[in-house]
Amino acid sequence: xxxxxxxxxxxxxxxxxxxxxxxxxxxxxxxxxxxxxxxxxxxxxxxxxxxxxxxxxxxxxxxxxxxxxxxxxxxxxxxxxxxxxxxxxxxxxxxxxxxxxxxxxxxxxxxxxxxxxxxxxxxxxxxxxxxxxxxxxxxxxxxxxxxxxxxxxxxxxxxxxxxxxxxxxxxxxxxxxxxxxxxxxxxxxxxxxxxxxxxxxxxxxxxxxxxxxxxxxxxxxxxxxxxxxxxxxxxxxxxxxxxxxxxxxxxxxxxxxxxxxxxxxxxxxxxxxxxxxxxxxxxxxxxxxxxxxxxxxxxxxxxxxxxxxxxxxxxxxxxxxxxxxxxxxxxxxxxxxxxxxxxxxxxxxxxxxxxxxxxxxxxxxxxxxxxxxxxxxxxxxxxxxxxxxxxxxxxxxxxxxxxxxxxxxxxxxxxxxxxxxxxxxxxxxxxxxxxxxxxxxxxxxxxxxxxxxxxxxxxxxxxxxxxxxxxxxxxxxxxxxxxxxxxxxxxxxxxxxxxxxxxxxxxxxxxxxxxxxxxxxxxxxxxxxxxxxxxxxxxxxxxxxxxxxxxxxxxxxxxxxxxxxxxxxxxxxxxxxxxxxxxxxxxxxxxxxxxxxxxxxxxxxxxxxxxxxxxxxxxxxxxxxxxxxxxxxxxxxxxxxxxxxxxxxxxxxxxxxxxxxxxxxxxxxxxxxxxxxxxxxxxxxxxxxxxxxxxxxxxxxxxxxxxxxxxxxx
Amino acid sequence: xxxxxxxxxxxxxxxxxxxxxxxxxxxxxxxxxxxxxxxxxxxxxxxxxxxxxxxxxxxxxxxxxxxxxxxxxxxxxxxxxxxxxxxxxxxxxxxxxxxxxxxxxxxxxxxxxxxxxxxxxxxxxxxxxxxxxxxxxxxxxxxxxxxxxxxxxxxxxxxx
Numbered sequence: 001x002x003x004x005x006x007x008x009x010x011x012x013x014x015x016x017x018x019x020x021x022x023x024x025x026x027x028x029x030x031x032x033x034x035x036x037x038x039x040x041x042x043x044x045x046x047x048x049x050x051x052x053x054x055x056x057x058x059x060x061x062x063x064x065x066x067x068x069x070x071x072x073x074x075x076x077x078x079x080x081x082x083x084x085x086x087x088x089x090x091x092x093x094x095x096x097x098x099x100x101x102x103x104x105x106x107x108x109x110x111x112x113x114x115x116x117x118x119x120x121x122x123x124x125x126x127x128x129x130x131x132x133x134x135x136x137x138x139x140x141x142x143x144x145x146x147x148x149x150x151x152x153x154x155x156x157x158x159x160x161x162x163x164x165x166x167x168x169x170x171x172x173x174x175x176x177x178x179x180x181x182x183x184x185x186x187x188x189x190x191x192x193x194x195x196x197x198x199x200x201x202x203x204x205x206x207x208x209x210x211x212x213x214x215x216x217x218x219x220x221x222x223x224x225x226x227x228x229x230x231x232x233x234x235x236x237x238x239x240x241x242x243x244x245x246x247x248x249x250x251x252x253x254x255x256x257x258x259x260x261x262x263x264x265x266x267x268x269x270x271x272x273x274x275x276x277x278x279x280x281x282x283x284x285x286x287x288x289x290x291x292x293x294x295x296x297x298x299x300x301x302x303x304x305x306x307x308x309x310x311x312x313x314x315x316x317x318x319x320x321x322x323x324x325x326x327x328x329x330x331x332x333x334x335x336x337x338x339x340x341x342x343x344x345x346x347x348x349x350x351x352x353x354x355x356x357x358x359x360x361x362x363x364x365x366x367x368x369x370x371x372x373x374x375x376x377x378x379x380x381x382x383x384x385x386x387x388x389x390x391x392x393x394x395x396x397x398x399x400x401x402x403x404x405x406x407x408x409x410x411x412x413x414x415x416x417x418x419x420x421x422x423x424x425x426x427x428x429x430x431x432x433x434x435x436x437x438x439x440x441x442x443x444x445x446x447x448x449x450x451x452x453x454x455x456x457x458x459x460x461x462x463x464x465x466x467x468x469x470x471x472x473x474x475x476x477x478x479x480x481x482x483x484x485x486x487x488x489x490x491x492x493x494x495x496x497x498x499x500x501x502x503x504x505x506x507x508x509x510x511x512x513x514x515x516x517x518x519x520x521x522x523x524x525x526x527x528x529x530x531x532x533x534x535x536x537x538x539x540x541x542x543x544x545x546x547x548x549x550x551x552x553x554x555x556x557x558x559x560x561x562x563x564x565x566x567x568x569x570x571x572x573x574x575x576x577x578x579x580x581x582x583x584x585x586x587x588x589x590x591x592x593x594x595x596x597x598x599x600x601x602x603x604x605x606x607x608x609x610x611x612x613x614x615x616x617x618x619x620x621x622x623x624x625x626x627x628x629x630x631x632x633x634x635x636x637x638x639x640x641x642x643x644x645x646x647x648x649x650x651x652x653x654x655x656x657x658x659x660x661x662x663x664x665x666x667x668x669x670x671x672x673x674x675x676x677x678x679x680x681x682x683x684x685x686x687x688x689x690x691x692x693x694x695x696x697x698x699x700x701x702x703x704x705x706x707x708x709x710x711x712x713x714x
Numbered sequence: 715x716x717x718x719x720x721x722x723x724x725x726x727x728x729x730x731x732x733x734x735x736x737x738x739x740x741x742x743x744x745x746x747x748x749x750x751x752x753x754x755x756x757x758x759x760x761x762x763x764x765x766x767x768x769x770x771x772x773x774x775x776x777x778x779x780x781x782x783x784x785x786x787x788x789x790x791x792x793x794x795x796x797x798x799x800x801x802x803x804x805x806x807x808x809x810x811x812x813x814x815x816x817x818x819x820x821x822x823x824x825x826x827x828x829x830x831x832x833x834x835x836x837x838x839x840x841x842x843x844x845x846x847x848x849x850x851x852x853x854x855x856x857x858x859x860x861x862x863x864x865x866x867x868x869x870x871x872x873x874x
Contacts, residue, residue, distance in 0.1 A: 344777040588761060634763040676762070677772065677781050679810040679865070684764055693760070695774050701760035 010056050011107050012329060017045045018099045019394065025089050025096075026400045033085045036076075042092065043072040049099065051193050055186060061102050064116040067123045068095050074130060083130060091123055093401070171235050173224040175248040177217065184214040188222035191245075194238050195226050202226055332427060335388055342377075342384045343672035344695075349377045351699050386424075389573070392471045392480070393421035395434050399441050399469060406445040414449055414465035423471035425478050429571055432551045433480070436544040440482045440567045441467065443541065448486030448565055459562060461485055477553075477595075478573055483566040489517050489559035501525065515655075517557040517565075521545045554654060578673055578694075582666040582702065583649065585630045586638035589702040590662070591671055591694060592649060596707040598657065600649040600665060608643050616643075618659040620650055627659045628710055633689050634703075638663055656711035669696065673704065688713075733823050733849070735856055736803065736816040739791045743816075744823065744849060744856040749805040753819055756796045767793075773802070773813060780804065782813035788864070807865050823856070825849045830858065 024041055028034035034042070046069035053061035068091070075083050098119060102112045175191060177184045189209040192202050205223040206213040226235060232250055239248045353370040396418045403416045425433070449465035450456045456463055468483045491513055498504050498519045504511075519525060523542040544567075545555045553571030572578075572595075580591035581600070599620070609617040609624060616627040627648065631638045640646040640663040648659040671694040676687060691706035733744035734753075754775070759782055761771040768787035772779050782802060787793050794817070802813040830847040846860035 340777075347777065634761075636761070674779055677779055677810065679781050679812055680762065680765065680769065680772070683766075683769075687762055687764055690762070693772065693779060695777060695779070699774055700758055701772055701774050701779065703760070703762070 007056065007106070010052050011103055013052060014049060014061075014099060014103050017049055018096045018103070019398070021045050021092065021096050022401050023397055025092050026397075026404060028085065029089050029404070034088075039072055039076050043069060043076055046072060051190070055190065058102065058106065058112045060112055060114050060116045061099055064095055064098060064119060064123075067120055067127075068092060071123055071127055071130070074127065084126075087126060091119070091126060093405075094119055095123075169228060169232070169252055171226045171228070171232060172251045173226060173235060173239055173248060174221050174251075175224070175239060176221040176246045178246045184217040184222070185209045187245075188217055188224070191222070191239055192224055195224060195235065335384075335427075339384055339388065340672075342381050346377050346381055346672075347695050347699070349373055354698065388427050389424035390427055390430055391422050391424050392430065392433070392478075393418075395430055395437065396421045396469055396471070398434060399437060402438055402441050403445065403467065406442065410445060410451075412445065412449050412451065412465055413453070413463070414445060414467055417466065417468045419468065419470040420472045423473060423478055424573075425471075425571065426573060429478075429551045429553075429573075432547055433569075433571070436547045436555075436569070437469070437480075437482065439541070439544045441469075444482065444484035444486060444565070444567075448484040448488075450486060473573075474570075477570050480569040480571070481566055482569075483564060485564040488561040488563055488565050489520070489557070490561065491516050491559075494519055497525070514556070514558055517559055521555060521557065578671050578704070580669050580671050580694075580704065581649070582669050582696070583630075583647075583660075583662040584664045584666050585634065585662050586636035588634065588636050589666065589696065589700065590630065590634075591669060591702050591704045592651060592660065593704070593707060594668065596651040596653055598650040598652050600647055602646075603643045603648045603659075605644060618648055618650075620657070620659065625650070625657050625659050627661050628689075629661045630689075630705075631661075631663075633710075651705075651707045651711065653708045653711045658711050660705070660710070669694075669702075671696070671702070671704070731825055731827070733825050733856070733858065734803065735820040735823050736801070737818040737820060738785050738789060738816050742820065742854060742856045743785075744825065744858045745803065745805065745814075745861050746858075747822055749807060749861050750803055751806045751811065752804045754802050754804065754813075755798075756800045756802055756815065770815065775804065775811070775813070778811065780811045780813050782815055783865075784815045786815070786817065805861055805865075807862055810865070812865055823851060825851065825856070825858075833857075 021042060024034070024038050024045075028038050046065045050062045050065035050069055053059075053065060071088070071091075075088075098114055098116060102114045105114070106112050173191075173195070175188065177187050185206075186209075188204065192204055192209060196202055203225040206216055209222070228235070232252060235250050236248075239245060239250065353374060358366070399418075400416055403414055406412075407414050444467055445465075449467075450459070450461075453463040456465070466485045469480075470483075471478060471480045473479075495504070495508060495511070495516050498516070503519060503522065521541045521544070523546075525542065541557075548555050548569055548571065551571055553569055556568045556570070557565065558568070559565035578591075579594040581594055581597060583590050583592060603618060607619045608627075609619060611617065616629070617624045618627050627643075630636070631640075643661065646661055646663050647665055648661055649665075650657060650659050673692045674694055675681075675692055676690065680687070686709075689706050689710050690703045691709070692704045694702050694704060696702050732747040734747050734750050735742055735744045737743070757773055759771040759773055762769075765771070768784050770782050770784050772781050774780075784793065796815070799818045800815060801819045802815055803819065804811055804813050829851060830849045833845045833848055844860050844864040845857045846863075847858045849856045849858055
């Protein structure tokens with residue numbers, strides 16, 4: 001694994017973990033406190049972040065993660081401590097922000113130099129509050145003695161504080177690494193770290209793996225002594241999943257045959273017994289917090305609940321198999337390549353099946369086989385497409401965080417409802433969705449939702465603001481809408497402002513409300529400071545529009561004054577495949593995206609209007625639209641010059657319509673969009689009226705008509 | 715610049731010094747074999763609007779879209795109908811593949827540095843500035859094309 005891919009993995013993993021952390025915290029906040037399972041998960045997340053950051057030598061991240069981990073360790077071990085959840089949530093979310101900022105720096109090649117100091121101080125300060133002996137309600141079994149030890153407990157290389165006597169089995173793990181894998185000591189350290197998760201106590205030979213002892217390990221292998229209740233197979237499992245392991249051997253050194261129930265007998269005193277659970281609790285499936293005592297403890301999940309207060313949680317002798325994530329992460333480039341190849345395959349298939357050599361031949365068996373081949377490749381293509389599709393849920397759930405932060409900042413209570421989060425969209429599109437959504441939500445929170453509860457109550461609305469984020473499929477598009485129940489847009493003010501900016505070309509009554517609302521998405525519309533009430537209402541809305549258009553979508557605003565506003569985003573499911581109508585001009589073929597076509601017809605002479613300047617126009621549904629003669633635009637020789645001999649295709653983009661004049665319609669095609677070679681684009685910039693090209697079934701190339709450019713040029 | 719190119723050619727290493735020769739009009743040209751990825755017959759060319767006439771359009775090279783340049787028109791010669799002997803030499807320059815349409819592909823020749831003389835400086839117009847050297851092979855003269863320049867100089871030429 002090269003440094004690059006390690007770094008990539010680190011970034012990817014960290015982003016996922018941070019996201020998960022936020023999700024848990026927000027979930028916990030909605031429940032009014034974290035459950036035992038949450039605590040365990042946060043603990044694991046922090047542990048992993050700490051480990052990987054330490055390995056990559058990002059000390060700022062690892063230090064902070066370590067201290068959060070300590071905090072959760074304490075909370076987990078002391079179910080009776082009554083943590084102040086909002087404080088913890090704040091600390092954790094800020095830590096998450098810190099991780100995100102650092103990872104962003106690392107990603108863009110900058111050094112990770114954030115200052116975790118102040119957060120660290122606050123976490124430590126809170127730890128002090130937390131660990132201060134609880135007042136009167138300290139239960140008899142509260143293991144106060146264990147408190148000072150907690151911060152050290154998780155340090156992988158630190159001395160063990162779990163008494164070895166309590167361990168069930170002692171295993172000797174002897175590991176050899178692959179030749180030339182480098183940093184053998186770090187690899188061994190990673191294994192030790194992983195084993196630490198399932199066992200309380202680890203000894204290693206060489207003793208300090210963080211020292212440079214690679215040579216020793218190369219020669220002799222690394223030996224780890226593990227004490228745990230887990231069966232030997234679990235240890236094997238952990239070691240075998242480690243990276244670069246050439247071979248390993250796990251042997252049982254000594255067995256403490258005591259059955260789990262018998263253990264407390266071996267343990268002299270309660271404080272020590274209370275230390276027992278860490279080992280058990282650290283195995284992957286999250287069991288209950290160790291000491292379920294007081295009523296004030298976060299309620300542990302029922303199925304894990306220890307039988308009785310005061311008795312240490314029963315060590316899970318049988319490993320509970322963690323619900324394995326059935327996911328693998330794949331480099332998107334590989335998927336792109338795969339997708340391209342399948343596109344080629346589909347084309348090659350149709351080249352074979354409709355080969356001109358076969359014309360007029362009676363080939364029953366061939367036909368059958370060809371039909372099967374076509375069907376299978378079609379299915380293959382569908383599957384590959386679906387591989388790239390991911391649900392919008394993670395993007396949607398990020399919005400919880402935005403809402404939470406803004407609610408606090410603005411002092412408005414807002415509830416976010418998410419609908420249709422399972423809707424799937426192409427990965428490329430998802431990546432471009434998060435920012436615009438964030439903008440939209442911010443806008444709604446800031447300007448849509450009324451400032452005061454009283455205003456809402458007076459308007460007959462529930463005191464809590466409501467934002468509904470919804471995704472749904474509609475044909476080959478996905479529609480994402482974000483509706484708030486706030487004040488809505490002020491048509492008159494927007495109109496007045498548009499007028500001042502010289503955007504109004506028609507009289508007031510000629511504009512629909514929607515048209516007017518959509519003015520706020522024009523660049524610079526809202527930057528005017530004079531408009532206090534509206535100011536910022538459109539901040540970023542032009543950016544939203546731009547971002548969405550970049551992925552081939554569009555944005556529409558609608559609003560009912562006093563009732564709220566809805567932003568509707570329509571985006572294609574995927575960028576790679578497009579439904580288009582093939583048209584012919586001269587001997588060239590072009591594709592018009594089906595999405596843009598309103599109608600195609602043979603024009604009658606009386607529908608054609610030519611103005612004194614010679615501009616040709618077509619009457620369509622009572623209105624006049626410009627005609628674009630494609631043969632002229634693309635400088636193509638054709639015999640079809642009279643409108644009556646050809647065909648007019650009415651295309652629309654964002655309300656602008658033109659008629660394209662072509663020779664004939666050929667048929668509908670599903671096409672794989674390919675860019676025009678950069679060699680050509682570098683030379684002439686953008687080709688007017690062409691947005692890309694595609695290879696058709698017969699191997700010929702067809703140009704895709706850029707309807708947007710053509711309609712806007714008119 | 716030409717001097718630089720010559721010194722480069724003088725440092726003989728493997729493929730340097732091997733040229734694919736082809737004919738355009740009455741002249742024979744050579745292009746360093748290292749750039750050539752394949753030679754194909756002329757196939758259907760899709761025209762693109764707004765391009766200079768010598769960029770004939772794009773072709774589908776096994777799923778890859780490759781622009782093609784008519785060297786004949788590029789060197790200001792009269793365009794001619796394509797025949798069975800017309801070939802497209804696909805060259806790879808950096809990330810960009812481009813097809814050169816030539817009248818006829820001849821052979822791969824070993825040309826040593828001593829056989830190459832620099833082109834005359836005087837005629838810098840037309841196609842001449844894309845000639846990095848003139849090679850004498852027996853009776854024949856081959857004009858060696860500076861392919862990178864031919865392709866990358868495109869921009870300026872369109873501007874002119």
